Amino acid sequence: MALVITIDGNTRTDKIQFGSLKIKNILTNKRDTCKFVIVEHSGDTYIPKIGEEVIITDSGTKIFAGIIKVVESRPSAYKIIHHNIECADYTALLDRKLVPDTFENQTIDQIITSLKASYFPTGPSEITINNVDAPPLIDYISFSYKPLAKVLEQLANTINYDWYIDYDRDLHFKAKSTSPAPFDINDGDGSYDYESLIIRSDNTQLRNTIIVRGGKYLGSQITVEREADGDQAVFPTRYQFNDFSASVTGEALNVGVDYINDADDFDALYNFNEKVLRFKDADKPSSGAVLKVSGKPNLPVIVKLKSQVHIDATRSQELGSGVYEYLVEDKKINTKEGARQRAEAEVLAYAETLSEGEFVTETSGLQAGMQILINSTSRGISKSFIINKVTTSQRTNSALRYEISLITTRTFDLIDVLQKLLLESTEKIEIAKNELVDLVESFPEETISFAETIDSSLAHNTETETISMSETFTAQSLDYEVEFVAGPWLPNQRGDTISNILGYWKLNDDLATTNVIDSSGNGNDGTLTGGENTENISTLKI
Secondary structure (H helix, E strand, O other), X not given: OOEEEEEOOEEOHHHEOOOOOEEEEEOOOOOOEEEEEEEEXXXXXXXXXXXXXXXXXXXXXXXXXXXXXXXXXXXXXXXXXXEEEEEEEHHHHHHOOEXXXXXXXXXXXXXXXXXXXXXXXXXXXXXXXXXXXXXXXXXXXXXXXXXXXXXXXXXXXXXXXXXXXXXXXXXXXXXXXXXXXXXXXXXXXXXXXXXXXXXXXXXXXXXXXXXXXXXXEEOOOEEEXXXXXXXXXXXEOOOOEEEXXXXXXXXXXXXXXXXXXXXXXXXXXXXXXXOEEEOOHHHOOOOOOEEEEEEEEEEEEEEEEEOHHHHHXXXXXXXXXXXXXXXXXXXXXXXXXXXXXXXXXXXXXXXXXXXXXXXXXXXXXXXXXXEEEEEEOOOOEEEEEEEEXXXXXXXXXXXXXXXXXXXXXXXXXXXXXXXXXHHHHHOOOOOOOOXXXXXXXXXXXXXXXXXXXXXXXXXXXXXXXXXXXXXXXXXXXXXXXXXXXXXXXXXXXXXXXXXXXXXXXXXXXXXXXXXXXXXXXXXXXXXXXXXXXXXXHHHOOO
């Protein structure tokens, strides 16, 4: 099979829905794109993912290589899912980093080498610089946080070079050129589909006389004078002056800025925007005094360019004078030289009838940027064109067809000129030579686990404490009132005393009755009797 499609290193040709493959190969550094549909059936283990590498070959020749940028999945039937895939060539790898950098007194080769070391992708997606050949020296260039692709574009336009990333991830950066196509287009040799060849001539854009109205430029020093009438206090200066100065009858004036300075502190106030010089009534020049104003005027940029050769050629082909005028208004053009360049670019592009074309072929080998000769006797044309775009699609499961878009070599040159002019006028943000870039990097949250062990050792952590003790013995004094109880006494309640206990007192061997002593010290009946001896317990002392 001539057509082979690999995704992430694995062949997936049989997974591609027939007729869904479309590849666009566009002129020079414009990005090539590729689209196709992968059909997933029940039980399939492969599902395409963003970022996977896609390489497509036709009979062993790479016709596309890049990465998946978009995956859109949707069901088409029961247990069948269609994955719509969009890919971009390796130039997309240059979008991942911004370049905030400046370079001084270096060649383009040296600048690109530095960019590769600091910003180019590395590892499996590395982009090499084997085809960089740009020796011109750059005095100073700055990049204000631009993607790498825009940085390379700015470098290329600075010296009118061309660049692109090939299908082997190598950067080509060289002087503009066109390589010849591997074959020409001729009637009857099968090189193209005869009915598909279209040559389009367009005269609606004809322009051979160009007027450019730009911004303003700073003119040379001039002096404008006029005579005062004694009543006038506000004098028009005719121009917006830089380095403004004024005098009255040869005496220099102390001039301030209108609406900013105090009029009492100056002889007069100058208004740049309104182009007037104002005096206070008390200081206005007297009748007959000569007022002189001097400075460098800001003059409008207006250039008119006529191409008489093209005017005469147009007049010989059609009615009228042959003059086709066109106005370009661009306030960013602030020099007469810039205005002339823009007018010349317009004449180069549109002073002649534009020709573009297209055709279809089944012969492989054509790429954007090649120069091909269209030689058709039946069409009455033998002219070289630049291939602007190649759109590849499937003719059969194994064969491809190519739709070729053509532009003239003059249009190709015009695109380069206009791009360069637009770049010069729109580069508004620059990094100053003394500007510092504050780089702050953010990292995701991390969890740190740690353990701590403490070893305790008396031998290494001795602690000494001193305890002081003393004892005092207090002997009971002899006159301390003592109460005794006859027999065992076990206190059985809080606050128990000798006068409130339960005890037994044996008065003699003949004791026959036990008396409970109450809280007053008396027995239940106030006496305790036992045989022949009787005594009141409340008065008993031992």
